[in-house]
Amino acid sequence: MFARSMAPLGGLFLVLLVVAMASSTVPFSSAALPRFEQPIKSDGSLSLLAVGDWGRNGTFNQSRVAFQMGRIGDDLDVDFVVSLGDNFYEDGLTGVDDKFFEESFTSIYTAKSLQKQWYAILGNHDYRGDVLAQLDPALREIDSRWLCMRSFIVDTEVAQLFFVDTTPFVKKYWKTPNKHHYDWREVAPREKYVSNLLKELDSALSESTATWKIVLGHHTMRSVSDHGDTEELVERLLPILEANGVDLYVNGHDHCLEHISSNDSPIQFITSGGGSKAWRGVFDPTVDKLQFFYDGQGFISLQLTKSQAKIVFYDVFGTVVHQWSAAKNFNFFM
Numbered sequence: 001m002f003a004r005s006m007a008p009l010g011g012l013f014l015v016l017l018v019v020a021m022a023s024s025t026v027p028f029s030s031a032a033l034p035r036f037e038q039p040i041k042s043d044g045s046l047s048l049l050a051v052g053d054w055g056r057n058g059t060f061n062q063s064r065v066a067f068q069m070g071r072i073g074d075d076l077d078v079d080f081v082v083s084l085g086d087n088f089y090e091d092g093l094t095g096v097d098d099k100f101f102e103e104s105f106t107s108i109y110t111a112k113s114l115q116k117q118w119y120a121i122l123g124n125h126d127y128r129g130d131v132l133a134q135l136d137p138a139l140r141e142i143d144s145r146w147l148c149m150r151s152f153i154v155d156t157e158v159a160q161l162f163f164v165d166t167t168p169f170v171k172k173y174w175k176t177p178n179k180h181h182y183d184w185r186e187v188a189p190r191e192k193y194v195s196n197l198l199k200e201l202d203s204a205l206s207e208s209t210a211t212w213k214i215v216l217g218h219h220t221m222r223s224v225s226d227h228g229d230t231e232e233l234v235e236r237l238l239p240i241l242e243a244n245g246v247d248l249y250v251n252g253h254d255h256c257l258e259h260i261s262s263n264d265s266p267i268q269f270i271t272s273g274g275g276s277k278a279w280r281g282v283f284d285p286t287v288d289k290l291q292f293f294y295d296g297q298g299f300i301s302l303q304l305t306k307s308q309a310k311i312v313f314y315d316v317f318g319t320v321v322h323q324w325s326a327a328k329n330f331n332f333f334m
């Protein structure tokens with residue numbers, strides 16, 4: 001345990017140092033979104049895994065998915081891992097001393113290849129617990145891989161990743177929470193929070209010169225599964241993505257794997273919410289072009305260079321069930 005926690009500690013210091021440095025160098029208009037610098041490989045490539053909807057003590061095949069993530073992570077020599085929210089079921093963490101953190105994260109994702117930085121965002125189930133605990137740097141003393149924030153940007157030489165806190169967008173969590181309690185500390189009032197976030201994101205995206213612009217959130221934008229499209233995101237977030245030439249929107253929330261292409265823009269909608277419990281048995285057609293839908297557990301990898309992007313979808317056995325790639329042309333002599 002001690003050795004595992006110590007290994008990535010140097011990386012954490014680097015990240016924190018970069019944040020401190022970046023905060024003094026980014027333009028004022030987007031200064032509110034924390035930025036992290038992620039180095040790429042010496043061959044100019046970057047690879048990562050993304051998984052959502054996972055923390056269940058290893059049950060519902062969480063451990064099997066984790067094992068295959070470790071195997072694929074080794075094959076691709078991944079640079080980091082992304083968690084797309086709903087990190088701890090059913091109701092997030094109770095505090096920074098909640099053993100569920102170690103039982104569902106540290107003790108599950110044990111493969112050597114996964115001992116990298118994890119960039120995590122929050123899902124609706126995380127908001128049902130002590131949100132401030134999941135965001136608390138004290139968790140990094142337990143497992144130094146863990147970095148969870150509401151909204152932030154990861155800068156790399158080949159791509160920029162814009163992580164967006166989508167749960168506060170969804171009105172029903174505020175208006176009709178039913179038996180659930182949502183932890184809106186440091187978020188309420190909703191409209192001010194959402195408006196500011198959209199303004200900051202729009203500003204950061206418009207300033208971006210990255211080859212690949214990737215936006216990541218917990219909630220679906222387009223989905224043929226149980227939760228379907230998230231109306232508030234389609235109305236307010238999607239126009240910003242379209243206006244700024246975003247290539248990918250990657251989410252969890254629906255417990256499946258999906259690839260849907262926009263009819264109106266180059267945006268690819270990617271769902272990777274198969275980290276544990278799956279098989280909802282729901283299928284509703286989408287207004288956009290469905291490329292792939294798998295109702296079971298799994299995860300995705302993303303491999304990027306300045307000219308190419310490749311997404312691979314894996315099931316619980318680590319079998320490739322779908323892949324998609326795109327290229328952008330450059331005049332390297334200019």
Ligand SMILES: [Fe+2]
Nearest residue numbers: 086123124253
């Ligand atoms: Fe969710």
